[in-house]
Amino acid sequence: MKKRMLILIFVLMTMIASYPAHSCPGCIAVETDLKLSICAEYKGVPYSFGMNYAPDSGGFYWKADIASFRQIESAAENCIHVEDDFALKICCAAYQGVNYTFTLNYSPRADGHYWKADTSTFSRTLNRPSTPQIGANFIRFYWSEPPADGLNKTEPYYQPDEIFRRFADLGIQTFRQFVKADLLWNVVEPKDNQWNWEAADSVLPNPNYEPIVTLMAMQYSSATPPWAVKTDKFQKHVGTEARDYITTVVRRYAPYIKYWELGNEMDHWRVLDESTIPASADKLPASLPSDGFSPQEQGVFLAEVAAIIRQNDPDAVIVLPGMGGLDDYLTETWLPGVIEGGGKDWFDIVNYHYYPGWEQYTILRPKFQAALERLGIANKPIWMTETGTTSDPTLTLRTNYPNSPQEQAADVFRRIIQAYGFGDSMAIWHCYLSSEGFESTWREYGLISAQGEIKPSYYAFRLLTQEMLPFKQIERLSSDARGINAYRITTAAGQVRYVVWGKGSYTIPTGITQRVSVVPNADGAYTWQSARSGEVLALTTTPVVLK
Template identity: 20%
Template sequence: MKFNFLFILLIVVLIGGCAVDEIYVEEEIVEEDIIQVVEEEEFSSDSEKLGFDELRKSSFDYEKLALLGLEEDRDVYISTKEKDYSIRFGINGGLYGDERREEQISDLKDELDELDSVWLRHIGRAGWWEMEVEPGVWDWTLTDQIVLNDDNPWVLELFGSSGTVYPFGGFSEEEFDEIISTKDTKEVFDYIIDNSLDLNDPQQLLDAENYVKTYVTRYKDQIKYWEVSNEGINTPQREELIRYCYQWVKEVHPEAQVIITGIAGTTDEQFNGGVDTLDDMLANGLGDYFDIANFHYYAMIEDDFELQLERTYDRHQAVFDKHGVDKPVWVTETSTSSAVDSELSGPSSEGIQAQHVVKRLVIFSAKGAEKVFWHSYGSTSETNKFYQCNMVDPDTRDPKPAYYTFKLILDKIGYFDGVETLETEDFRLYKFVNPDGSVVYVAWSIEEKSVDLSDYIAGDVTVTHIVENRENVVPRVEIIDSSSVDLDFSPVFIE
């Protein structure tokens, strides 16, 4: 019986190897699903047949496990270009591989290449159960297509928007997809909590460790920044999860940077609740278990919009100051919808959205954020609260004014070395210093007015206006005297 089992195992491994050789050809990744089968190691057990449970209790060779199928062709299609981590701004979301269509991913990557080496975050459809489809059986199709041959710096989430769902219990992907598409937010969260990973269960803990270490090891040549989970500050066992994930990541990739799960809020009440939770966690010493702080904030379009952003940043920072924890801060989601009746933002337009691209990125940067990510790039359904936060039209894929304005801010201050807030009372004025020593000012006002900037920059200045409609997608440029610069709600770049 033992001989028969080993013979069958050998055939499975050989077939798996042939399949991998057929899939990875020349310089591209083709559409076939790449199902990686974990090779069983030698066990000390006297059992004649090893089941999944014993396999999962084994001590894996993570290098071999994570790179299975990549050894021979690894240098053919994997980008060797050194990533540029110095860019300040990024995009959250957009690379959702619906039905794992390679052509869709390819098209999106081509579009994003137009934005230079901008930061990217959140692949989508890359949950634990979508990569480890059965215990010890891996499908890297989607993540390989996106990560392996991409020059952009990435933030990948260990546990994404589906929370810390444990995939090998009572969880059903079909049931989960139906709940997401038909139920309200509370019912979705209730389902996630009911099926969440239990770190007190030894088997589930070991499965989670295997998953995290395998995922990080496979992409450690491409990915340096790992976020524990998406908006998981109020999920069950959050402290334990952060501690474990930090240690697991560092064990297999010591140079990696671990980003704490983000505080999130589309309202101040929600955000403040997350701040209170963070306060408790830092009091318990959690500051030793992450490298980068992180939050998400949206806010309604109101008269004190700019003050809302500043107060939010200050509330978040105050908790770190209280506990003497000094960490870089990243805002990995912020956005304004362009929908005229947006549930998220209130009444808006494409012009207002373009204005807020600059205002959000500038204000959070000036407050001290090291990186700021706009949500989002690609499609969002009309039933989603974040509908029309996209930089491109979700129906036609045509770039919106926000897209062109985002390109403009990347060009002007995308790699800034320093920023200073100069004016916040009668109007807003910020000074950015770029790596080459050039200085760019960003200014706007809550009402139309002419301001004298000669104390900051004398003589003639070049004023570049943002793009606010689809008819004129080339930024308007004018040269005027710095003693009389006209400002209104729309930010301008002054040099």
């Protein structure tokens, strides 16, 4: 009996239907003995009865407890509509914190009324936002410092349960780049047909947070297998190995994954093109193309990958590889070249990264919008999947405000609210947990320090999600690196907020009664102060929230 129960639980966890989950009015609570309390409405009459789990070698069965059978006055919220075949289509059964949907087919026997589970209908219900708006990038699941092979299952703040607990506190809806839990080719199939699913299996099925999966490679994506180490093995087109990798990964994880990003910062391939300003040559793969890998060739490759994904997951949403910035090469050479090679129909979402100071964004983002309009893709959703600032004043590579924990907290609002105001539907902060080491050029970009300590930016991020999200509309009232920056936010619940910063003064609008700086107190708390319409507010570069 115990073995059969364990098998059923395994089936519940592994035989999953495709995303999205079905809507359902109410859930049946399932106890540890798997007993079900059923409300069934047959020909307009509601009944209630219990069902005891009674498996045998022929399958997973539940037997009706006839003594509990009774007609009830009115149908419960989770009452099942039953047809003449008496099948029980259970749209939500809650077991150990996870919701499932499945069908029990009527299978009577001489000793009673039984229903047999149709295991092909088992589905895990996902409680994820239909349109995520905020996320975190580069999540160090099972990480080690210094980096090491294998999974670190001991340090608390690298464990999925602790990370997802923090996600709930922060209001994070989606996450991208999972490091050791990634589905990158070299992570899940480092050698031909040797698959490694352990970390991904423990992270991606989480029902509450939407993963954005990056396929192929972190930067230098191609159809070349990770075990290829010679230049003559480089593949610009999807071959047998790449097709097998893509097909295997998508078929395994399509139930959990809606968004597939095909590579990341593929513009790094310009390091092989002497006619352009070279990008960083860090982390070049062992197998390189002798004649380069042009944006046009990348476009052909990306369209091939997208086609394979859609063959195996028709509901897939394909995300353009994250563009490594908004410079002229990206907008005038790389993106037009990719579209020239592969067309513009293979991807659904435009995707870019931005790390320079917030001031430059006011100039670069409109130029990017103009490029999208010229290319005929301005109607696609736009995501900023990487942005952030270090809190370390000694790291001045990308910003130098000067940098500090307080400026990082301010930048949470300056970057994310700006992105929304310029039309982005998603903004993702880089990163959740900081990296260690003075030699790292990405040190202390996290909302949490490398030692697991909460930073002011953590509280600012939480303030943003609590006060602004989900948003219905964000209006850019003024955007001026040398003047006033003002944004009007209307939340999905109809509440109105303003975020303002810059130089000069701002007259508080009608209906506003409170204000607060986005930089928290020393204890992480926020002290709201009274405000009145018509009051003139002296601006600084630290944003203020008005409500």
